[in-house]
Amino acid sequence: MPHLSVHALESDLAGRETALIQNLTDAVVAVYGEWAxxxxxxxxxxxxxxxxxxxxxxxxxxxxxxxxxxxxxxxxRPDADEIVARLVSGVTDAIVGVLGERARAGLRVDLVGTPAGRTGIGGVVVTS
Structure with missing residues (x-):
């Protein structure tokens, strides 16, 4: 499950929440497909x-x-470098599309991999 946590100034988020959520979700879908x-x-x-x-x-x-x-x-994956580049670019563009170009230069995207069996949902370890 792709999980994005965005830290920003409250003043940057206020009134833009729906657009940011939609744009970021669309960026993930552009890489992984509609199923995501x-x-x-x-x-x-x-x-x-x-x-x-x-x-x-x-x-x-x-x-x-x-x-x-x-x-x-x-x-x-064999295409990992391409996937990483597309995710970083897509997430950056999604945020800049809502907050404007001033956000691009310092915008940081960290992709954090979770090993199988190291996540729990509803009190149960997810193994896949």
Whole structure:
């Protein structure tokens, strides 16, 4: 299940939540196919001003950061480099499409692989 956690300033998210969720889901679907739409999870985490620091001081307008959780097996596929590039590009474009070009330069996308058997849903370990 693709799981995206987006950290951004609350002021960047306010009023744009639906568009961000739709764009990010569409970016995942563009790589994996329509089957992934119903299982893609997007969490938007808004931070108030002065709670995001860069270089030891509060950042006035930081770009969002995205943690994208996927199955670790995706990184072992023969086309892994292409998939990673498409996901990073698609997620970046999805966010920039809503927040504007100013978000692109510092926007960080971390793809985090979870090994099989290391996730639980509803109190049960998921093995696939």
């Amino acid at each position: 739409r119903s299982i893609t999870v997007v969490q938007l985490i808004g931070l108030p001003p002065n709670r995001w620091g860069i270089g030891g001081t509060p950042a006035p307008a930081p770009s969002p950061s995205v943690t994208f959780g996927i199955k670790e097996a995706a990184f072992r």
